[in-house]
Structures are given as structure tokens and as C-alpha cells.
Amino acid sequence: MDLDVDEASAALRDEARAWLAEHVPRPSLPSMDTAEGFAAHREWEATLAEARLSVVTWPREYTGRDASLLQWLLFEEEYYAAGAPGRVSQNGIFMLAPTLFAHGTAEQRDRILPPMARGEQVWAQAWSEPEAGSDIAALRSRAERTDGGWLLSGSKTWSSRAAFADRAFGLFRSDPGEQRHRGLTYLMFDLRAEGVMVRPIPQLDGEPGFAEVFLDNVFVPDADVLGEPGNGWRVAMTTANNERGLSLRSPGRFLAAADRLVDLWRERGRPEDVAARVADAWIGARAYQLYTYGTVTRLAEGGGLGPESSVNKLFWSHLDVALHETALDLLGPEGELAGPWTDGYLFSLAGPIYGGTDQIQRNTIAERLLALPREPR
């Protein structure tokens, strides 16, 4: 058992640190959920890609560096410590790409991954529907067979980045005779295709971070089916495990936020009333970092991500809220002033909801990790 960083990993970490120190935009970019901010974040993705730092874990042929998961974690620690911009390409590079590597064809990877890595194509996720939230298997949007492809109809909602993104991916009911998890197909579609209407939805901060997407007989070629038709649920589960398990919110993000909280606490004269919560925020971020080092060790030795990814998500979503609440409480009357801490706070409030609510995660932990009986469904 050790925490030693090997030479190659240290070299990547040091390179990233030096590059970020020079290139991270100052002042920080406007919110990615505005037209102007989205464009600026897209440009930042291109800048990252030029330095081959946008998708370090991908193979070299797709502008990656074949970095190990440990190297990725170290990169992320540097990335957030440097205060670098949020990743507008997040849905694509951390959710769709792992699914493409697992289930996609060579043609799909060659066509889709390079523009994704450079921010030329930004992806939105399209999972939820008005009647299918936690119960995602209740989705109703359809994919009907047509010549050379499929016609999509229905609506998707809470679709992150869809207000400004180029393309989206999601599950559609392709076999009307089947129910629930069966007869679903994983499809990728153009958000500007004929028959698509995007209605941006302002979030708590007033900016349209997600949107409702209406589909009316939208043509999608067979080439944009990911995995086998009818096998969408299994294909999507790859993504779901990636999202919760490791890549959605890397520990570096919370470590950086916890360090900033400790600094804030010190600058404000070490107020006693929040000291315990400041310590707990740092301890929580450190715990998540070490837990993830353990996960990466297990994966490197051939293990998989199981219900632990629910443990992980439940933990960080609470940590994030608590950390930001502590900062706002520490600031007292100034806590209401809009700025980085209120931005972070509002962002954190979504954590216990997206990617599977806290309640869904607790069900998974109880039923799959502790083997408690399933509740009647």
C-alpha cells in the first residue's frame, strides 16, 4: 500500500501544472450557459487540445496521451487547483466517449471523437423525459425504423448544454412491443436537424444550463446507432457507471474548492463557529481523493465499477453542498453577494439530483452492496 507517484505520472502532472499556469484565462470566462461564455469555453477546449491536454486518457490517435486513470486524476488535481474553466465538452468526453470506446464502431470513433476532443462538436445528454426522471426505464420517446435509419419522436428534458450544443445522445424506444429496459436503442442526433426544437430552460442562476428538446420525425442514419438496436439499456449503463463512478466529478475539483475554503477561513480571521465544518470539508475532499486512488488501483488490476459508484456519487454530492454552504455561512452578510462562492453553491445544489438522485443511489447501495431486499416496484 503506497501513494507514490511514478516518474511518468509526475512528468505529466508537472507539464500540466506549468502549462496551466501560463494558459488558464484571467479573468475567468463568462458562464458557459450564455452564448458568449459557451463560445469562449468551446475555444478553451481547442486550446487544451492543441496542448494534447483535453482528453489525456484517450489513445494518441484521437489526440489523447494514453494516460492511465491515475495520471488523469493527477491532471484533474492540477486542472482545478489552477482554477481552469469548467469543461463544456464534459458530456461528450466523459459520458459519450467511454461508451463509444466500449460499444462504438471504428467508423464512429474516427468520425466523432476528433471534433469532440477539439471542442468543434459539443455534445448534450438527452436522458430524462418529462415522465421519466428517476424511473428512466419509463421513457416514451420513440425511434421508428425507416429507410437507412430511424425517425425520432418525443421529448427529452433537463438536457444539459442542449441550449448551445451541436449534437446529443440518448435512449429511444425502438420496439413498441417491449417494455421498460428492453427494446431501447442508443442514438446520437444533430440538435440542428430538421424536426428538432430546443427550448432552453433557465436554471437557478438564471442561465439556460439545460433545455427541453422536442423531436418530430427526426431522421437519424443507422451509422448513429451506438451498439446494437434494442440493446440501448446495456450500452447506456456503461455511461451511467462512468458518470457516477469516476469521471463526472473528479476529486481534484473538491480538493481545490476545499483549499480555497481553508484560505477563506484564514483570511477571515479563523472564525470559531465554522472551524469544524471547514475541517470536515477538507477531510471529505481528501477522503474522496484517496477513495478514488483506491478505485483506480482496483481498476488497474482488472476490477470493475459496481455499486461503489453510487457510494462515490452520494458522498461527493453531499460534500459539495456542505462545502459551499460553509463558505456562505462563513461570509455571513456578504454570503449573499453573487460571485464564485454563490455560483459554486447553486451548482452544488444540482448534485444530489442529476446522474441519479441521492435516493436512487441509496437504494442501489442498500440493495447491491448490502444485499437488502428490493422494495416493491
Added chain:
Amino acid sequence: MRFAVSAEQRQFAESLHELLARADTPAAGRAWARGEHEPGLKVWRELADLGVPALLVPERRGGLGASATDLVVVFEVLGHHAVPGPLAESVAVAPSLLAPELLPALASGELIASVALPPLVPFALDADVAGVVLRVRDGRTERVEIAEGPVRSVDAARRLFRVEPEGTPLGAAPAEAFELGVLAVSAQLLGAGQWLLERASAYAKQREQYGRPIGSYQAVKHLLADVATRLELARPLVHGAAVAVTGGEAVARDVSAAKVAAGEAAYLAARTALQVHGAIGYTAEHDLGLWLTKVRALTGAWGGAGHHRARVLAALEDM
């Protein structure tokens, strides 16, 4: 980086588990609480046969020269089975305090030690079974005599003793003595918390009310999921602190973080396990109380959460 329990460590933990599962540690703990030490000392002798007291004793003194990461793997198992006796004191702390000529007896299990480190460890635990009682004060180790005891603990199996104000000086006490004690207790808490979670989960599967196992109700299963989450995230802190003690970097910060997280996770496990069991868990006949009271005692022992949080913050300010 390989941040995981090694195959050898896992094997050692498994053989310890087997031994302790056979040993009826609840009965030994109950006897220990009445001052009948023999069943507990029998467990100690069996642990000595496996090399537990030899772990941190150097090889040239008859020990195993094991690392702090080995120590926490072992202490998690000891905590899981609620083994009575001055474990942290004798196995984790004494090797760095005792005179070299006493170490072979400590390693073989012939000698049991107890230690007080006032103010955070004001009493010498189970000093009446210890062949040597030490006190660390102002960075110096002294050999001391029992003054009074046992003083009752909320955990009846923890028999606490006051020691005489004057002692025989033995030499300088290394700072790592305290860190290893805190680390060992943190691992013990983790193990006790894991036992409480396992027992409560098993009970929730078997106990039926309103015609269904209570573990199928979200009100129950979500409590247990929260406990599992806290324990899962406390364990890497304990392991990380063991690595820090071995490597010498940010030791106070990491050891204290481990104590806070392990203490709170185990305490949540204890409260939740009692709630899930209901009235049966509140009886002295049921074993649950042995673990619940031990966790309560260990949560404050070797410094409570307030002390250790302050140490984390102080260490962060120095970085």
C-alpha cells in the same frame, strides 16, 4: 501507486478473522468487564501466536518489523471482533517507548503494556493486566505504578486506571507513539463500525414487520446506505494515514483526519444499528451493546473529533 490492501495483508486479515470468529470475543468481553481476564487473555495468546503483538517490534528484537499499513489492517479486524484489552497501547504504542531489552517479551506476548498520555489519554487502560505501565509526559516516557482503579468506562470492558503522579524516567518519547495510537484506534473504530453495519443489515433482512423484511423499506435501507458510504470513505483516510506515518509527510494532518472520519462513521454505524434493531438492541443480552459502547468510548479516546479537527486545520495552515 498501489493504494490497496496487499494479498499478504488480506490473507493475514482473513486468518485473524477466522481465529477471532471462533474465539467468542463477546463472551470474553463480558468476562473482562467483570474483571475475569482469562478468556480474553486466551484470545491475546492466540493473537500472539499469529504475531500480532510482534508487528511493530523490530526483527532484531524478536518482532516482525511490520509497517503501519499492516498495523491498520490488523486493527480493523481487532475492532471488528471487539477484542478486549489494551490493544492500541500494547501493540501500537509500546514498541516505540519500551527499552529494547523488553521488546522480545512484548513481541512474544509474555509482556502486555499499558500507556497513559495525559491529557488526551488520561488513564492507563487495563493497567491491571499490564506487566509494565508507562506514561508519556512532555515528550518523556516514565514507568509508573497504578494509583487507583478500575474507573468505570461507558464500555464496561474498558477498565481504566489512574496512575501515580511520580514515575521512573525512561527516556525521550518519539512523537510517532501518539500518532500510532490514534491510528490504531481509528482502524479499530472502522472495524467496529463495519461489524455494526453488517449485523444491522443482516437483521434488517431477517426481521419482518407489516409482512415484509424491514430492510425492504427505504426508511431503513437508506439509513444503512448512509452508514456504508461513511465507512467506505473513512477507510481510505485510515489507510492514507498509515502510509503517511510510514513516509513521514503530513503525519498529524492525515492521522487526525482519519480519527475524525473513522470515529464519526463508526458512531453513525452504532446509532443506526441500534435504531434498526429496536428494543432488542437495547438489551444487555444482545451483543450489539458491546460494540455500541466501545465505539462511544473510542470516539473520544486518544482525542475527540474537536481536538483532531483543530489539528487538521493547524497542519493545513502550516502547509
